[in-house]
Amino acid sequence: MIVLGIETSCDETGVAVYDSERGLLGDALFSQIGLHAKYGGVVPELASRDHVRKLLPMVNQAIEKSGINKKDISGVAYTSGPGLVGALLVGATAGRCLAWTWGVPAIGIHHMEGHLLAPMLEADPPAFPFLALLVSGGHTLLVEVGAIGDYRVLGDSIDDAVGEAFDKTATLLGLSYPGGPALAALALGGNADRFTFPRPMTNRPGLDFSFSGLKTFAMNTWRESEQTDQERADIARAFEDAVVDTMVIKCRRALVQTGLQTLVIAGGVGANVRLRERLGELMRQQGGRVCYPRPAFCTDNGAMIAYAGYRRLQAGQHESLSIKVVPRWSLEELPGLDTER
Numbered sequence: 001m002i003v004l005g006i007e008t009s010c011d012e013t014g015v016a017v018y019d020s021e022r023g024l025l026g027d028a029l030f031s032q033i034g035l036h037a038k039y040g041g042v043v044p045e046l047a048s049r050d051h052v053r054k055l056l057p058m059v060n061q062a063i064e065k066s067g068i069n070k071k072d073i074s075g076v077a078y079t080s081g082p083g084l085v086g087a088l089l090v091g092a093t094a095g096r097c098l099a100w101t102w103g104v105p106a107i108g109i110h111h112m113e114g115h116l117l118a119p120m121l122e123a124d125p126p127a128f129p130f131l132a133l134l135v136s137g138g139h140t141l142l143v144e145v146g147a148i149g150d151y152r153v154l155g156d157s158i159d160d161a162v163g164e165a166f167d168k169t170a171t172l173l174g175l176s177y178p179g180g181p182a183l184a185a186l187a188l189g190g191n192a193d194r195f196t197f198p199r200p201m202t203n204r205p206g207l208d209f210s211f212s213g214l215k216t217f218a219m220n221t222w223r224e225s226e227q228t229d230q231e232r233a234d235i236a237r238a239f240e241d242a243v244v245d246t247m248v249i250k251c252r253r254a255l256v257q258t259g260l261q262t263l264v265i266a267g268g269v270g271a272n273v274r275l276r277e278r279l280g281e282l283m284r285q286q287g288g289r290v291c292y293p294r295p296a297f298c299t300d301n302g303a304m305i306a307y308a309g310y311r312r313l314q315a316g317q318h319e320s321l322s323i324k325v326v327p328r329w330s331l332e333e334l335p336g337l338d339t340e341r
Helices: 033-039 044-067 085-102 111-120 162-172 177-187 212-224 230-259 273-287 302-314
Strands: 001-007 011-019 023-031 073-082 106-110 129-136 140-149 150-154 264-267 289-291
Touching: 001 044, 001 212, 001 302, 011 044, 011 302, 023 044, 023 177, 023 302, 033 044, 073 085, 073 111, 073 302, 106 111, 106 140, 106 302, 111 129, 111 140, 111 264, 129 230, 140 230, 150 230, 162 212, 162 230, 162 264, 177 230, 177 273, 212 230, 230 289, 264 273, 264 302, 273 289
Parallel strands: 001 073, 073 106, 129 264, 264 289
Antiparallel strands: 001 011, 011 023, 129 140, 140 150
16 A cells, blocks of 8 residues: 655655555655744644645655655545644645545544654654654653554643743744754753752643643743853753653653653753653653654654554545644544554
8 A cells, every 4th residue: 555645734745655565665745944934833824834835845855755656645634633724725636636646545644643654664663552752842741652643641731841841942042943953952061060940740640741730830040140152052961851851750750650661762852862762761760662663753744644644544434525633633533544444
């Protein structure tokens, strides 16, 4: 089965072709960072318009890179939520229409399920069941994964997602957009002993996250400092250390609670080097295994949507001719797969 995957949930246009026999055949990705940088964040209307301009040429590009013909495609998968409604509609409309034109089934994919399954694209994928930490600009989730479609959300962010907190803290420190990578780079030169930030919601039971207070703590610390370049780096380091420590503590709790021995880290913040180091150390201590997608597949991409689409299309799931997007959508609402097929 050969599946075309389309991702347009926010500010990246991603297209990929996945073959169930040969794996990923080709992909194309365009980031809108340059478009939104001068505004300090994503402008939804601009994002949607840029998807319209870029998507179909990128579909042709990905198919050409794959060395296949359009008639070889067995199905089309597209992100139908969660995300920006206008951006989602661009991908859903194009994907559903292409599938109808080619006479193949189409399937709408949950964006976070795409991230969750991204490590399956690697040479040594994790086996079910596992614990997943999904960390991106819009989501911070701890999920117990029994199988595809068998998801139990153990912890969620009650305010800012971790990626949002990184970006907002970077902005108050005067860093360029996108702020997360810029803050992590600045933190490399910071003194870890200069400031100590709180580890939010770690002194109480539970697995939920909260980063808005940490962002405020960073802002107050910056305002009360002499605002030198070194203090900027020290605050970035203290902030990153607090975020990473918080996620490590929550992951350790979730592993104990579930008894699982495999941890999957996915989403854009999953590319953070310090987070990878600390969670790798945690899993070595636990005698377990940690799995990541390659850095290129941590951010939004078409490959993860193509793979998730293949698994659901193979199980006989598909959409009607209607075009539907779901800007807010819980992972726990997804159906499981028919394992008898």
